[in-house]
Amino acid sequence: MSRITVKVGLASCGVAAGAMEVYHVLEQYQKHGADLNLVQTACIGMCFEEPIVELSGMDLGTISLGKVEAGQIIDFVESYQNGRIPSGNIILADKQEGKHNELLAGQYRIVLRNCGVIDPKSIADYEAHFGYTALRKALTMKPESIVEEVKSSGLRGRGGAGFSTGLKWSLAAKAKGSKKYVVCNADEGDPGAFMDRSTLEGDPHNVIEGMIIGAYAMGADEGYIYCRAEYPMAIHHLKTAIEAAEAKGYLGKNILGSGFNFDLHIKEGAGAFVCGEETALMQSIEGKRGMPTIRPPYPAASGLWGCPTNINNVETWANITWIINKGAAEFRKIGTEKSPGTKVFALAGKIAGSGLIEVPMGIPLRDIIYKVGGGMKTDKPFKAVQMGGPSGGCIPASMLDTIVDYDSINATGAIMGSGGMVVMDSGTCMVDVARFFLNFTQNESCGKCTFCRIGTRRMLEILTRITEGKGALEDIQHLEELATNIINGSLCGLGQTAPNPVLTTLRYFRDEYLAHIEAKHCPAGVCTSLLHYEIIADKCIGCTACSRKCPVTCISGAVKQVHMIDQNLCIKCGACYKACKFEAIRKG
Amino acid sequence: MEQDFSMLDAIISKYRNRSGILIPLLQDVQHTLGYLSKEAMRYVSVQMGIPAADIYGVATFYSMFKLKPQGKHIIRVCKGTACHVSDADGIKEALRSELGLQGDEDTTSDMMFTLMEVACLGCCSLAPVIMVDDTTYGKLNPESIKAILERYGEEA
Structure with a gap:
């Protein structure tokens, strides 16, 4: 038998799905004499199939199995070692049929190229995949040529706003000052977004190497990675990676004999969404309340402790090594004229293939959802996709042919944002979604600007009223007025974009608002106060399943008799609806 | 004193x-x-x-700082978008009723559990998700809550 490699995906999502148990079984198996090379890796992106195990080293080729249970894994390994195709759930394979082979076909991986491939805790593994070759190359270049290369690549900030990275770098490079900082914004706070978590967990060195190159290009000698504390594994992998890079001379004094010095620190966030805004983030690094400050001065002129500072997001930094290694011209071949390169998206919600994908810019939304994302999870039809989190908006089915680039997405009223895509079906209420986001921004508003602090609260109250069936027609006008005032009257991105979820749902799903207000009806059947459950006499066989589940015992009826719901006592919890096996309960 | x-x-x-x-x-x-x-x-x-x-x-x-004593185990209910559309509210209600929390209480009287909401745990494909101490539990439904809590109750 030849020696095979068994790779287990141990990122947060894999571990939550039970990958650690699978790994422990394999460890024991190895301890008892099995000849195999057991490797840890992070997330390949197919979170919906976790835990995932990849087998390689035999003529059968590489085979990845999904939803592996600890009790099955030894069988799979033994079959593979004996030259037989394992009888499990084969999701990817290079020489065999894998059920998701085509999902990867539509992707192009720059940022995620090593995620789920290498062991993120091994610097040697990163080096074996062209790791730190970009840094070696950069150190032979003049700093201004690096800035020029990034500028001509056309890379735009992947944190959401899409500002030219090269231009940002050139401003920080030209700024006067002997002390400069570079910062990585890893305060990924948008609900529904986990690109940065996966990138840091899966390939931390790529981000670190990008930052060292940026620091060299801009003349900074110190850097910070500001990571949210809710990502313990990302922080752990970063710490391991920084120590290893220091030991190898990629960080610290006189890097690779070039005379260039650079120290990198990790700052853990403490739970405040607004700290994703760059001026608030810097306040937080300085140990203060994370309140945004007025720009100008921009960080490039006066940032951390008053020194010129350049802040980029994780995904932006993760593009740098590829651009330096392969060149700006190569980068421009991918994506569109104004938005070159790729974008990583976190697919979640009612989509079959939830997880992480990286696609070339310019791909239509339809292809992301129906090809790369594998289509809808259930039979319910697609309704909208939410992009950009609390700063973004909902794009309806009629606009699925919109292509993904900064300008086209902005035109819909949503924003590219950091890359969260939450797919919604006919069972999602758009008024409820708008209320959800307003509740979020209202909670997270730092309170500095009056319109953001009080205006979002008023909008939330109106939306809550509408979902409770107490809305009036003029509420829609009030929402629109408040939205405009909040956008104009707020200092930072949080307030300026907070009304977007309401504005886009009003634009594309106004009839749903009207249904809640005029007909006191929630078409998606989500808003509890507007729901009404009744038993369909023709279908009820009197099995008593519903009355036994009802928490307030408001369903009456003897065995084999048609049941009745007492509407005065019903709390609209839906337990009866779920319990009924004969579709005899109508929800409306 | x-x-x-x-x-x-x-x-x-x-x-x-x-x-x-x-x-x-x-x-x-x-x-x-x-x-x-x-x-x-x-x-x-x-x-x-x-x-x-x-x-x-x-x-x-910062939401991470607590000004009141916390329970032995911290339960974080994810309120991210994906969890919200997958009935995170139902999970929260099931937790509250299982823990016997009334009104705006967030810690059980025996100081065993504190329940809190977090913006997003970043495990959206496993929605709805909760995290008990450092362990994440995904693909939950209100019925699965009891069994999870029992694992922590026994060691008390």
Whole structure:
């Protein structure tokens, strides 16, 4: 038998799905004499199939199995070692049929190229995949040529706003000052977004190497990675990676004999969404309340402790090594004229293939959802996709042919944002979604600007009223007025974009608002106060399943008799609806 | 009676005379004491020479800092978008009723559990998700809550 490699995906999502148990079984198996090379890796992106195990080293080729249970894994390994195709759930394979082979076909991986491939805790593994070759190359270049290369690549900030990275770098490079900082914004706070978590967990060195190159290009000698504390594994992998890079001379004094010095620190966030805004983030690094400050001065002129500072997001930094290694011209071949390169998206919600994908810019939304994302999870039809989190908006089915680039997405009223895509079906209420986001921004508003602090609260109250069936027609006008005032009257991105979820749902799903207000009806059947459950006499066989589940015992009826719901006592919890096996309960 | 906070002295000396350290300092204090009491914040203020108002300002700004004693196990209910559309509210209600929490209580009377909401745990494909201490549980439904809590109840 030849020696095979068994790779287990141990990122947060894999571990939550039970990958650690699978790994422990394999460890024991190895301890008892099995000849195999057991490797840890992070997330390949197919979170919906976790835990995932990849087998390689035999003529059968590489085979990845999904939803592996600890009790099955030894069988799979033994079959593979004996030259037989394992009888499990084969999701990817290079020489065999894998059920998701085509999902990867539509992707192009720059940022995620090593995620789920290498062991993120091994610097040697990163080096074996062209790791730190970009840094070696950069150190032979003049700093201004690096800035020029990034500028001509056309890379735009992947944190959401899409500002030219090269231009940002050139401003920080030209700024006067002997002390400069570079910062990585890893305060990924948008609900529904986990690109940065996966990138840091899966390939931390790529981000670190990008930052060292940026620091060299801009003349900074110190850097910070500001990571949210809710990502313990990302922080752990970063710490391991920084120590290893220091030991190898990629960080610290006189890097690779070039005379260039650079120290990198990790700052853990403490739970405040607004700290994703760059001026608030810097306040937080300085140990203060994370309140945004007025720009100008921009960080490039006066940032951390008053020194010129350049802040980029994780995904932006993760593009740098590829651009330096392969060149700006190569980068421009991918994506569109104004938005070159790729974008990583976190697919979640009612989509079959939830997880992480990286696609070339310019791909239509339809292809992301129906090809790369594998289509809808259930039979319910697609309704909208939410992009950009609390700063973004909902794009309806009629606009699925919109292509993904900064300008086209902005035109819909949503924003590219950091890359969260939450797919919604006919069972999602758009008024409820708008209320959800307003509740979020209202909670997270730092309170500095009056319109953001009080205006979002008023909008939330109106939306809550509408979902409770107490809305009036003029509420829609009030929402629109408040939205405009909040956008104009707020200092930072949080307030300026907070009304977007309401504005886009009003634009594309106004009839749903009207249904809640005029007909006191929630078409998606989500808003509890507007729901009404009744038993369909023709279908009820009197099995008593519903009355036994009802928490307030408001369903009456003897065995084999048609049941009745007492509407005065019903709390609209839906337990009866779920319990009924004969579709005899109508929800409306 | 004056409380004895000498167990904080090692933390304080680690951060003395350094800039931008207030957040990690308070994180360490909270880690040692379980929460930030007014007395503890005053002690840090005097020892470090940082105005108490600045310490209180930071402690109340960030959601991670707790001003009340917390239960032995922390349960975080993810309120991210994907969890929201997958009935995170139902999970929260099931947790509250299983733990017997009334009104705006967030900690059980036996100090075993504290329930809190977090913006997003980043495991959206497993929605709805909760995290008990450092362990994440995904693809939940209200019926699955009881079994999870029992794992933690037994060791008490």
